[in-house]
Every structure is written in structure tokens, then in C-alpha cells.
Amino acid sequence: MAHSDRFEELAALQALGLPSPQEAAELSRHLAEGCSICEELIADYRSAAATLSVEAPPRTPSPELRGKILASLPGTPSLAFRREPSRPVPRAISRRESERGAGWWVAAAAAILAAVLIWDDARIRRQREDLRSRAGQLSAELSSARAEAARRDLRVRVLESDDVKVLYLGGKDPQPSARAKVFWSEKAKTGMILAGNLAALPPDKQYELWVFSEGKPVAAGVFDADPSGRALFESTHLPGLVAAQNFAVTIEPRGGVPQPTGPIVLVGTQS
Amino acid sequence: MDFGDGGDICASEDSRLGEPTSTGDAAESDRALVARVEARDAEALGILYDRHSARLLGLAQRIVGDTGEAEEVLQEVFLHVWRAAATYDPARGPVLAWLLVATRSRSIDRVRSRRPAGAGISRSLEGAPEAASREDIEKDAATREWEERCRAAIAELPADQRRALELAYFEGLTQQEIAEATASPLGTVKTRVRLGLMKLRERVATYRKGEGHGA
Numbered sequence: 001m002a003h004s005d006r007f008e009e010l011a012a013l014q015a016l017g018l019p020s021p022q023e024a025a026e027l028s029r030h031l032a033e034g035c036s037i038c039e040e041l042i043a044d045y046r047s048a049a050a051t052l053s054v055e056a057p058p059r060t061p062s063p064e065l066r067g068k069i070l071a072s073l074p075g076t077p078s079l080a081f082r083r084e085p086s087r088p089v090p091r092a093i094s095r096r097e098s099e100r101g102a103g104w105w106v107a108a109a110a111a112i113l114a115a116v117l118i119w120d121d122a123r124i125r126r127q128r129e130d131l132r133s134r135a136g137q138l139s140a141e142l143s144s145a146r147a148e149a150a151r152r153d154l155r156v157r158v159l160e161s162d163d164v165k166v167l168y169l170g171g172k173d174p175q176p177s178a179r180a181k182v183f184w185s186e187k188a189k190t191g192m193i194l195a196g197n198l199a200a201l202p203p204d205k206q207y208e209l210w211v212f213s214e215g216k217p218v219a220a221g222v223f224d225a226d227p228s229g230r231a232l233f234e235s236t237h238l239p240g241l242v243a244a245q246n247f248a249v250t251i252e253p254r255g256g257v258p259q260p261t262g263p264i265v266l267v268g269t270q271s
Numbered sequence: 272m273d274f275g276d277g278g279d280i281c282a283s284e285d286s287r288l289g290e291p292t293s294t295g296d297a298a299e300s301d302r303a304l305v306a307r308v309e310a311r312d313a314e315a316l317g318i319l320y321d322r323h324s325a326r327l328l329g330l331a332q333r334i335v336g337d338t339g340e341a342e343e344v345l346q347e348v349f350l351h352v353w354r355a356a357a358t359y360d361p362a363r364g365p366v367l368a369w370l371l372v373a374t375r376s377r378s379i380d381r382v383r384s385r386r387p388a389g390a391g392i393s394r395s396l397e398g399a400p401e402a403a404s405r406e407d408i409e410k411d412a413a414t415r416e417w418e419e420r421c422r423a424a425i426a427e428l429p430a431d432q433r434r435a436l437e438l439a440y441f442e443g444l445t446q447q448e449i450a451e452a453t454a455s456p457l458g459t460v461k462t463r464v465r466l467g468l469m470k471l472r473e474r475v476a477t478y479r480k481g482e483g484h485g486a
Contacts, residue, residue: 012465016439017379018446047364048471050371051421052440056333058325065342066320069349073313126347130354137358203462 002233003035005203005224005254011038015045031140034147037226072123161185167247169268175199180266182247191220192234193247195266198225201251207265208256209233212246220247222256301366309356316353323367327374333441334378344381348373379443424474432467435460 010027013019019027031038164185171178177197184191193209201207206224210217223233249266301322307315327348331341351373359369425433431453438444438452450460 009461009465012468013446013461015468016436016464017376017443018439018464020446043360043364044472045468046372047368048468048474049436049440050364050368050375051424051471051474052436053326053330053371053375054421055425055437056329056441058329059332059341061324061328061342061345065345066317066324069320069346070313070317072346072350073316073353075311126350127354130351134355134358 002221002223002235003030003037004222005206007035007038008041008224011041012045014042015049032143032147034144034150036144036148039144074127159183161188163187165244167268169193169195169247169249169266171197172264172267174263175265178249178265180249180268182268184244190234191244192232193223193249195225195231195233195249196229198229198231198265200225200227200229204254205251205262206254206256207231207249208252208260208262210248210250210260211244212248213244215245217248217260219256219258222252222254302361305352305356305359305366308352313353316349319352319366319370320349323370326367327370330371330374331378334375334443335381340381341378344374344377347377351377375440382443424471428467428470431455432463432470435463436467436471439464 007027007030010019010023010030013023014027027038164183167182169178169180169182175198178195178199179197180193180195182191182193191211195207198207201224206222208222209220211220212218221233221235223231225231247266247268248260248264250260250264251262252260253262299318301319304315304319308319324345328341328345331344332338335341335344348370352370359366428436434453435449438449444452446457446460446464449455449464450457453460455463
């Protein structure tokens with residue numbers, strides 16, 4: 001599904017871990033289609049939310065934590081720089097004390113061994129979880145890359161099609177500086193609009209593309225402009241494409257309407 | 272406060288937030304340190320720890336409440352940095368933001384895993400480690416400046432948007448729980464969260480203009 005304001009709202013919720021399971025699934029499907037805008041939005045929103053952390057006063061970690069963390073790093077041979085607290089030197093003990101303490105030492109060694117094994121097991125489990133998480137992330141990135149590649153293929157198919165047509169759309173009041181180009185191919189049954197200088201719309205509004213076929217406007221889908229005023233909307237099933245005579249873009253209620261009701265911001269004439 | 276007054280967030284983090292350390296690498300940016308960590312340089316991780324552990328622990332403490340658990344979170348975060356330094360993307364924001372995101376995420380996971388669904392959070396701050404010493408804070412003037420800028424951005428948020436963000440960020444409440452806590456419709460909560468984040472993001476984006484500082 002094409003990028004829309006709806007997904008931008010879900011991206012904000014996702015950045016704070018707020019989406020309901022249904023919303024999370026919806027966003028996940030959208031991201032799997034390769035929406036780089038939403039991926040960037042989520043990352044940006046997460047960074048933006050991090051500014052809230054200044055409301056939490058800094059706390060001093062316990063002195064031993066630094067050494068504990070550094071000592072737990074896998075594959076670090078050099079410990080020279082670590083700030084380990086100095087340990088007291090054991091005092092000399094008598095033979096009797098030694099014999100009496102032997103049982104204790106064995107028990108202590110067993111306890112330490114058990115603790116180490118438990119800690120190591122927990123560490124391995126954490127590593128496994130991290131690897132699983134990384135594998136999931138890579139899988140999502142692969143899906144995203146494949147989806148983006150498919151979208152690029154689609155665009156190339158349209159642009160390289162021998163029946164590709166291009167129509168320039170000019171801005172009208174209330175957005176006279178808006179510009180757009182529509183590319184479409186009847187053979188590929190695909191069209192796309194590349195627009196710029198579009199104004200930001202209120203949250204309850206979207207741009208809607210219309211195909212004029214036999215003199216009548218046919219709704220062809222809704223889209224949003226990015227913060228820089230650009231928009232790329234494409235569809236593999238534009239209605240009325242075969243008989244397309246003209247295209248226009250209007251401002252309509254979010255989700256679109258079957259017949260245009262709002263102001264025309266872009267319109268063109270087929271050359 | 273104007274975030275575009277020559278102090279982009281990356282410059283803050285890389286060339287000013289980077290606190291001089293005892294190792295003599297005063298000019299080394301966080302970004303350069305992450306690159307060293309990626310090359311398995313544990314000393315670089317230690318420097319990052321020295322620079323940011325107090326802030327990260329403060330965040331974890333605020334979310335999870337328990338001192339020991341907050342330190343466990345901190346340990347997990349730095350192990351994550353060690354294992355996943357290669358995943359840090361400077362285009363997504365400064366290293367400190369990356370660390371804060373990782374800390375918050377792990378802290379919220381712990382909070383959510385230990386409470387029944389739909390229950391609010393009750394925490395005790397007893398036994399919390401003392402706040403970083405005044406000297407610790409004052410010796411890092413660049414960090415303090417960054418904090419002031421962030422506070423200014425937060426202060427500009429309308430109260431209802433700020434409250435919704437705080438309940439989500441620090442308390443880990445769900446949308447529904449925020450709606451109940453603020454006696455607001457669910458749709459209003461979604462809108463407040465989005466608008467609040469958009470405003471903070473706008474400040475961050477302004478901050479980040481001119482990115483390219485640091486290594």
C-alpha cells in the first residue's frame with residue numbers, strides 16, 4: 001500500500017512502542033513493501049523521543065560496573081586498561097586452619113563454578129537472542145530491499161515501455177507553484193505521478209489523483225506529500241487508463257472520495 | 272531556544288558532548304569511538320561508558336526504578352554496542368541518541384514483562400544510586416548545554432502532548448492506558464503523540480542541519 005498519512009501516524013506510535021497488535025501488523029506489512037519514508041520516520045522519531053531523557057537526572061553507576069561490563073566482552077584479550085578494584089592479599093594461614101578450611105574451599109569452588117556456569121548460560125542465551133534479533137532485522141532489511149527493487153523495476157518498465165506517455169501538470173490556485181509529471185503505459189497498465197512544490201495538508205486531508213476518461217473524472221488513488229513538498233505515487237491498476245485524456249489532482253478528505261469535491265491544485269493537458 | 276543557532280545535535284555530540292577523558296583523547300568524537308568499537312577496541316567502549324553511563328543509568332533508573340535492574344540494563348546496552356556497533360547509522364542521529372534508544376527499549380521491555388497486562392506501574396526509588404555529583408555534571412559543560420537545549424524543546428511542547436509522550440516514554444504505558452490516565456479519547460492520544468514527536472523531531476532535524484562534524 002502506498003505511503004500515506006496513516007502510516008506516518010503508525011510510525012510515530014511505533015517509535016514509542018505504542019501500536020496495537022493490529023496496527024503493528026499493518027505497519028509491518030507496509031514496511032515490508034519497502035517504504036523508506038516510514039523507516040526513516042521511525043528512526044527520526046526514536047531519536048526525537050530520546051530528547052525526553054534529559055528529564056531523568058543522571059545517576060552514578062556503582063564503581064564495579066565498568067569493570068564488570070568490560071570483563072564480560074567476548075573476545076577481548078587485553079584487560080590492562082580496565083579499572084579493576086584492588087583486591088586484598090590473603091594472609092598466611094596455619095596448617096590446621098588450612099585443613100579445617102579445605103571443605104569450605106571445595107564447597108566455595110563448587111559454588112563459584114556453578115555461578116560461572118549459570119552466568120555463562122545466561123550470557124549464551126543473551127547472545128542467541130541478540131543473534132536472533134539481528135537475523136530478524138536482516139530479514140526485514142532484505143524484504144525491504146526486494147520490495148524497493150520491485151518498485152524500481154516497475155518504474156523502469158513504465159519508463160522503458162514503447163507506449164509510455166508523459167503529461168505535465170501545472171499548479172492552480174491555491175497552489176500555483178505546484179508541478180507534476182504523470183507517466184503511464186497502457187501496455188504495462190501502470191501509471192505514476194511525480195509531484196513537487198506541494199503544500200502540507202491538514203491531517204484530515206490528502207491529495208487525490210483523477211484520470212479523466214471520456215470526459216469524466218475517475219478516482220485513481222490518494223497520496224501525501226513529504227515534508228519537502230514532493231510526492232511519488234504509482235499504481236499498477238489505474239482505472240480508466242486506456243482512455244485517459246487528462247489527469248488532475250485535488251485536495252480531498254483523507255482516504256479519498258469517489259467524485260472530486262475539493263480544489264484542483266494540479267491539472268494538465270495531454271500533448 | 273533556537274536549535275539552529277550553530278549548534279547542530281551531531282556537532283554537539285561529536286565535538287562538544289565528547290567529554291575529555293583521562294586517556295587523553297579529548298578530541299575524539301563518539302562516532303570515531305563507535306568505529307573503534309566496531310574494530311573490537313574495548314578501550315573505546317570504556318571511553319563511551321565514561322562519557323555516557325551516568326545519563327543512560329539515569330534513564331534506566333527512571334524507567335525500571337530498581338537500582339540493580341537499571342545497572343543490568345546498562346550492562347546489556349554496552350554489550351549491545353560491542354556486538355552491534357556496525358549497525359549504528361550516523362544519518363539516524365548522534366551516538367548518544369542511539370544509546371538512549373537502546374537503553375529505553377531494554378528498560379521498557381523489563382517493565383512490561385513484569386507487570387500484568389493493563390496494570391499501571393508502581394515503582395520504588397528506594398536504593399537508587401545518588402545522582403551524579405555536581406562536579407561530574409559541571410565538568411561537562413557541553414553535555415549541560417545539550418541538556419538545556421533539549422529541555423527548552425520539551426518546554427515548548429503543549430502540556431497535553433508532553434504528558435502523553437512522558438507516559439509512553441518513561442512509564443511504558445500503552446495507548447489505551449495513556450487514554451485512561453489522561454481521560455482522553457484514544458484518537459486524541461494518537462494525535463498528541465504524533466504531534467509531540469513531530470515537534471521534537473523538527474528541533475532535532477534543525478539541530479542536525481549541517482551534519483558532517485566528527486569522524
